[in-house]
Amino acid sequence: MIDVVDVAISVDDVLAAVEGPGEGAAVLFVGRVRDATAGSAVTHLDYECYREMALTEMAALAGEAVANHGAAAVSIVHRVGRLEIGDAAVAIAVSSAHRAEAYAASRWIIDTLKERVPIWKKEWHADGGVWASDHP
């Protein structure tokens, strides 16, 4: 399951998508909206994406995680639009035969997603919004 959605992410569905009889381990990572950035209170976030390319890059991440990082199956869903504190912004599920590969691949996917996938977050504070990448 690779998707970009504008409604709440079903983490149960993300996890269920990586089930398999040979996969003894499944790791679920959920990235949630935090109430502060660098000591400044955040009221909510707006995410936007370049949808076609984001889906392409997310599918490539899943493929590379299987080819190079020991994952058996990968599921990635990112949410866009307005998100409130505590909302799930991204959910990543990875399964593998044993836990070491699942943990490592999960970590690699979220780290690489933050470098490559064309999705942008605007953080809203009491005095206005700032794109996350514009932080000094």
Next chain:
Amino acid sequence: MRVLLFASLAEVVGSRALEVDAPATVGDLITLLNSGWPALAGQSYRVAVDQTYAALDQSLSGAEEVALIPPVSGG
């Protein structure tokens, strides 16, 4: 050629897409954008051609969709 803009770049230009005369390479496109839209000149971005990150010397011949990708911040 249509050039898509996102996030901070769409805001500084005040538009989500630009129309330019098709340049030969990605590097030529950046030169053209810097002169036509000075607001873009100081910005940091990568160029994607048909949804794939492109190098400066990549040809734009046959390209269907070009996008400027400011530093991403998903997750």
